[in-house]
Amino acid sequence: YWQIYLDELLHWAGQGDFRSSKACPDCLSHSSLEPGLPLYHCEECMVPDLTCSSCCVRRHRSHPFHHIEVWQENCFVHISLKSLGFRIQLNHSGTFCENPIPTHNSMLIIHTNGIHEVNLYYCGCS
Numbered sequence: 001y002w003q004i005y006l007d008e009l010l011h012w013a014g015q016g017d018f019r020s021s022k023a024c025p026d027c028l029s030h031s032s033l034e035p036g037l038p039l040y041h042c043e044e045c046m047v048p049d050l051t052c053s054s055c056c057v058r059r060h061r062s063h064p065f066h067h068i069e070v071w072q073e074n075c076f077v078h079i080s081l082k083s084l085g086f087r088i089q090l091n092h093s094g095t096f097c098e099n100p101i102p103t104h105n106s107m108l109i110i111h112t113n114g115i116h117e118v119n120l121y122y123c124g125c126s
Helices: 002-013 025-029 053-059
Strands: 040-042 068-074 075-079 100-111 114-123
Touching: 025 053, 040 053
Parallel strands: none
Antiparallel strands: 040 068, 068 075, 100 114
16 A cells, blocks of 8 residues: 555645646636636645635635745745735735735744745725
8 A cells, every 4th residue: 555655645745636737726616717827835725736826825815824835847846925925914804905005025923833924014994
């Protein structure tokens, strides 16, 4: 059984079943007109699929300190949610503000899984 286990481990350490996918499964499930390329994977979410950058950011609105990887050429490389455009919106209970005020573009957050650089936005609503 060790060979089956090793094959499966190597299968999921790469692109898995998404090697030939040209469209993000999240985009397709939301009937997006222009689905993105499925290149992004979260190391901490227990979901084996790959998504595009915008769906990855959307999935992590409630998990801003997860570690993300992007498929580049033949392996995964660490990338920050910040570099994908993720921002933490304060005073809106997880939703987006229609009038966000940028505060810190390089706020460092110390979390149990490491140090994260994030963008913070305050609410600009009246």
